[in-house]
Amino acid sequence: MKSLSIKDIAVKANVSITTVSFIINGKAKEKSISEAVIEKVEKIIEESGYKPNQIARSLRTGNSNIIGLIIEDISNSFFSRIARLIEDKAYKRGYKIIYSSTENSIDKAKELINMFKSRKVDAYIISPIKGIEEDIQMLLDDGNPVILFDRNLPDVNTSYVGADHFTASYQSIQSFIDQGKKNIALVTTDINVEQIIERYDGYKKALEDNGIKYDDKLVLKIHFNQEESDTIAQIKELFVNKKIDAVLFATNYLAISGLKVLKKINKKIGDDFAVIAYDDHEAFELHTPAISTVQQPLEEIAENVIKLILKQLSTKTKFENQEIIIPAKLIIRH
Amino acid sequence: MKSLSIKDIAVKANVSITTVSFIINGKAKEKSISEAVIEKVEKIIEESGYKPNQIARSLRTGNSNIIGLIIEDISNSFFSRIARLIEDKAYKRGYKIIYSSTENSIDKAKELINMFKSRKVDAYIISPIKGIEEDIQMLLDDGNPVILFDRNLPDVNTSYVGADHFTASYQSIQSFIDQGKKNIALVTTDINVEQIIERYDGYKKALEDNGIKYDDKLVLKIHFNQEESDTIAQIKELFVNKKIDAVLFATNYLAISGLKVLKKINKKIGDDFAVIAYDDHEAFELHTPAISTVQQPLEEIAENVIKLILKQLSTKTKFENQEIIIPAKLIIRH
DNA sequence: CAAATAAAGTAAAACGTTTTACTAATTCAA
DNA sequence: TTGAATTAGTAAAACGTTTTACTTTATTTG
Incomplete structure (x- = not known):
């Protein structure tokens, strides 16, 4: 038919x-x-x-009313929640979103960009990784609207929306210190993106400003794509062998692994051991005791991303780039 | 350029x-x-x-190498994890996925189907809701491959992949009874989809088979789209006012709300109060004590969905419909 | 009342491919 | 040595729209 x-x-x-x-x-x-x-x-x-037929229409007009969204992993709740918000807001303005996960692979990211390009998406929303600067620059050179979010690429000159990771991290550490903690660990990842680096810098600066000596041994950089069992082993090794009274996890999935370790080695969170996790997660509120977290302003990030994209899509003239940095919120739970 | x-x-x-x-x-x-x-x-x-240019290509050939995936809510971890798996597997076979959330709205679901139709997607993977039977039938009549998953629509004659919800629910209740529980509650939703009904039926049948009288007062049907605070209030009312020694939650987000209630009213899970949650969630393993769950075989569901879709896309002839029911796994945690 | 303007609508080109049906030159078989 | 078969390649139609430039008729204006 x-x-x-x-x-x-x-x-x-x-x-x-x-x-x-x-x-x-x-x-x-x-x-x-x-x-x-x-x-x-x-x-x-x-x-x-x-x-x-939208295909014929796209072919003729040259635009598709589709916005491409490139993220790290749709099954991570931070991204799935933000994707949902962006989808929602875009939908109301007549745009569809195609999204796809890079899994932190440069090759997959490049492929995705090419795929979106050949599908003639009208705009790109990208949570980027290092190594795709050139590809993004090509998109920009071709006149495509591109917004980066969550992570910035310093070498690429385009708009960016994200949370203030440095300050959030700094404040987390400060709050540990205010509680009298001295041996503060950081569990982070080895992926080389600005947002992770800022969290590290905030950690370091807060220690320094409080006259606490930075100790490399208390910083654990977990390899991104490894099995969770390896992650758990590494964290366990840190927790068991080092004298630690507080720990900041730089991502929610690392915190989940960390909590599993604590459960396994039967170490209790309390007066002599404090935890803060970056990026909220349902498990944290429910945990006994509840876990303090740094909450990113998902709604505001999504809203700003869409606002910038639409503005750029409507003004044909070259758009002035903006960097929108939104404060994150430290939620202390007991 | x-x-x-x-x-x-x-x-x-x-x-x-x-x-x-x-x-x-x-x-x-x-x-x-x-x-x-x-x-x-x-x-x-x-x-x-x-x-x-894929657009021109699609216009000429009539197919897009895109598969449309329609789900309830991408920010629900069950769907985001399955979406990720499906995306992954499809990608390896040269197909892209466009996904979008219905939020359990019939209108939005219909709109999405139309949108995908006008975008000429090659096939549809749908976790359906009641009320879109006609629209799906139209897709089938037009010769489009359609696979339903997670929830079946009895009136629509097409392939389906899902877990055995009845048995899983039955076994959960049986395990409660084997522990000596007598007053077993069910917290479920009021959305009228087969998968939810089966969970309810399994609950009822297990009670019956064990000679326990079914009590309507112990079944709480939560309205789907309501605020979480209302849900919490309703569950609290159930837990406080009824004599209950075990509860089965029919979805993971209901269980999350339920756990919040328990925390609030300071009721401990243990020998005199047991909990099982449908659909696993990271929070459950981490919870103290760990929460028993019914795990759906995500990987197998995704694999079967893709296999069926690809088979259908490759054979031009009318395909024989299949129903693939995969056992779910009851994970007892202590 | 002639010329200009407005109203109502259409023919055909263009977007970038794929595919069918064709041509021209060469090789092969008998 | 002829005609059939093969090799190497191409012209043009088609997919379903949008949009430009055009036509025809009716109305207004000076």
């Missing part, structure tokens, strides 16, 4: 294809199509259930 | 568009293009970075 085309509608209504197209696109008035014809055609479209 | 077209390549190589097309599509041999020409053209394509 072939689906209807604009031609079928034109024939049924006994008008030209052009006329139908004008009506569909709301240009009927402006193109002086009579009220009678408009009504007739609209009725036929309604009854037949005709929907314009 | 306009992007290259096949014509640009043809001109540069001094051959016809047809020839370039044959080479791109690996039909060069079969169409007897000489080795020399193939090499020349491939070199030019390589150097110029030309990528075929």
Whole structure:
């Protein structure tokens, strides 16, 4: 059963294809199509259930009303929640989102960019990784709107929306110190992205400002793509062998692994051992005791990303880049 | 900066568009293009970075290499994990996934189907809701491959992949009874989908088979789209006012709310109060004490969905529908 | 009342591919 | 040595839209 085309509608209504197209696109008035014809055609479209072929439309107009969203991993709750928010907001403005996960692989990220490019998406929202600067620059050179979020790439000159990771990390450590902690560990990842580096810098600076000597042995950099069992082993080794009274986890999944370790070695969180996790997660509120977290302002990030993208899509002229840095919130739970 | 077209390549190589097309599509041999020409053209394509315009390709061939995935909510970990698996497997076979959330709204689901239809996706993977049977039937009538998963629609005649919810629910209740529980509650939702009904049926049947009288007062049906605070209030009311020694939560997000209630009213899970949650969640393993769950076989569901879809896409002939029911696993944690 | 303007609509090109049906030159078989 | 078969390649139609430039008829204006 072939689906209807604009031609079928034109024939049924006994008008030209052009006329139908004008009506569909709301240009009927402006193109002086009579009220009678408009009504007739609209009725036929309604009854037949005709929907314009978006592919043909895209080919002709050169835009797709699709925005490409490239993230690290859709099954990570930070990204899935933000994806949902972005999707929602974009949808209300008539845009669809295609999203896909890079799994922190440079090759996959490049492939995704190419795929989106050949699908002629109208704009790109990217949570980038190091190593794809050139590809992003090419998109920009071709005149595509690109917004980075969550992680910035210093070498690429485009708009960015993200949380203030440095300050959030600094404040977390400060709060440990205010509680009298002295031996503060950081469990982070080895992926080389700005947002992770800032969290590290905040940790270091806070120690320094409080006259605590930075100790390399208390910083654990977990390899990104490794099995969780290895991660757990490494964290366990840190917790068991080092004298630690507080720990900041730089991502929520590291914190989850860390909590599993604590459970396993039967170490209790309390007055002599404090924990803060970066990026909230349902498990943290529920945990006994509840885990303090740094909450990123998901809603605001999504809202700003969409706002920037739409502004850029509507103004044809070259847009002035913006960096929007939103404070993160330290939630202390007991 | 306009992007290259096949014509640009043809001109540069001094051959016809047809020839370039044959080479791109690996039909060069079969169409007897000489080795020399193939090499020349491939070199030019390589150097110029030309990528075929998928939109034009789709328009001409009528297929898009895109599979549409319609789910309830991408920010729910069950769906985001399954989406990730499906995406992964599809990607390896050269298909892209577009996904979008219905939020359990019939209107949004219908809109999404229309959107995918006008984008000419090659196949549909849908976790459906009641009320879109007709729309799905139309897709089938038009010859589109459609696979339902997680929830079945009895009125629609197409392939389905899902877990055995009835048995899983039955076994959960049986395990409560084996522990000597007598007053077993069920916290479920009011959405009218088969998978939820089966969980309810399993609950009822297990009670019955063990000679325990079914009590309507112990079954709480939470309205789907309501605020979490209301959900918490309702669950609290159940837990405080009824004599209960075990509870089965029919979804993971209900269990999360339920655990919050227990924490708030300071009721401990232990010998005199048992909990099982449907659909695993990171919070459950970490919880003190750990929460027993019914784990759906995500990997197997994703694998079967993709296998069915691909089989259907490759065989042009009408495909015989299959129902694949995979056992769920009851994980007892202490 | 002639010329200009407005109203109502249409023909055809273009977007970038794939594919069918064709041509021209060469090789092969009898 | 002829005509059939093979090799190497191409011209042009088609996919379903949008949009530009055009036509025809009716209305207004000076």
